[in-house]
Amino acid sequence: AETLTTVPSAYKVEDKVTPRKDVTTYNNFYEFGLDKADPAALSGDFKPRPWTVAVDGMVAKPQTFDIDALIKAFPVEERIYRMRCVEAWSMVIPWDGFPLAALLDKVEPLGSAKFVAFETIVRPAEMPGQNSLFQSLPWPYVEGLRLDEARHPLTLLAxxxxxxxxxxxxxxxxRLVVPWKYGFKGIKSIVRITLTDKQPMNTWQAANPQEYGFYANVNPAVDHPRWSQATERKIGEGGFFGASRHPTLPFNGYADQVASLYSGMDLKANF
Amino acid sequence: MAAASQSLFKRWQPGLIWALYGLGLLPAVWAFYQGATGGLGADPVKSFEKTLGLWALRLLILTLAVTPLRELFRINLIAYRRALGLLCFYYVAFHLTVYMVLDQALDLAVVLQDVLKRPFIMFGMAAFVMLVPLAVTSNRLSIRKLGRNWTLLHRLIYLAAASALLHYALSTKVLSPEQAIYIGLILILLLYRAARPLIPRKRNAKPAPGSQTARVVKQA
Structure with missing residues (x-):
């Protein structure tokens, strides 16, 4: 990994940061395998350079951006966010990135655009989970946000x-980081961002619509059908005996900043 | 020659059974040691919980395999079945204990809610509850006292296995190939029981003298 030049940011939670070792060895990235240790163990052949991201759809200026040009085009901020997985564990991660809104401004979304759709790369030769006899999910992995969610200052391209x-x-x-939503919304290794007027389907909702919705806002009051979302285990907190359950906060603690996006909505129906 | 080695095997049997208990408990001891010393990764409680559950499944499969091995391949491991079954029960008990104590931090209200509300937890708990009477009656006195009822009671293992299978299948977001293998094995072993009356076969080989089955048959 190369060192990034970053600028400070006001978006930092006070929580204790999860050790780097845990952040980089405990991952859900099914393109590399189902076990939490698989992505770190099996992603050695993956080539993240050269890389381009296409931004298209309902925009005035569709463009394809080179990753290094993109990193130079915006000040890269260090932001410390809480990350809450739908599996009821959490981390606190120091991300480096820029707001998605800054990129959207470059392509000038049309007035008709209401949603943003995202797509992960498909590269079976470098991603064992896309290459095995057994395929856990249909590829490419896709995600989506409402345009106002995508434009929210907390929404980060890391x-x-x-x-x-x-x-x-x-x-x-x-990759995408939306800290008030469950981790699976944070789509990785993005190659395409498309502005659209229709609500995009996301991979987990397509796989199991009873269990995963479009919004996927962190909500302790709406349980996953198979487990409670009321509490979470903080990764890296300690061994067997230091670890304990912590209450999960509405919108993962970001309610002050984002609850207004959903005023009047039934969050139990729109989970 | 074969007979001689068999009788030698017989002579060593009590020792081998105790060795099986010792060997069977090693994975739990090793995982606990690793967890307590920081060797189980970023989420040690979950990892420990999962390891114990997996070993319970493996031991369940071995327990259920004893009968078909004897009937289809003439491999008689009946003398070890009680140890395998009890080890399976111990692992289920460890698994449950870790879930209650280390995972849920003894918040019994949450545990109770989990059990009542979530099929995934419900099936797991049901399997444990069904295994309790089997473990309690897995001694010679109970076999003698219960007679034919002992065999009937111990058929509960099939229901417990089905319940464990559902618990395991519902425990992840997508079914992994590893899960598919375990589930397939349990299904085959359960289907074998269902199909057994339909399979035409020679009258079973005489049960080994002194084995549990022999005793039950004598009692009956």
């Missing part, structure tokens, strides 16, 4: 963590 370019297992070279 190109690094801990001050260095993203390790392959964390979604190199560029």
């Amino acid at each position: 190109v690094g963590l801990y001050g260095e370019t993203l390790p392959n297992q964390n979604g190199a070279p560029i």
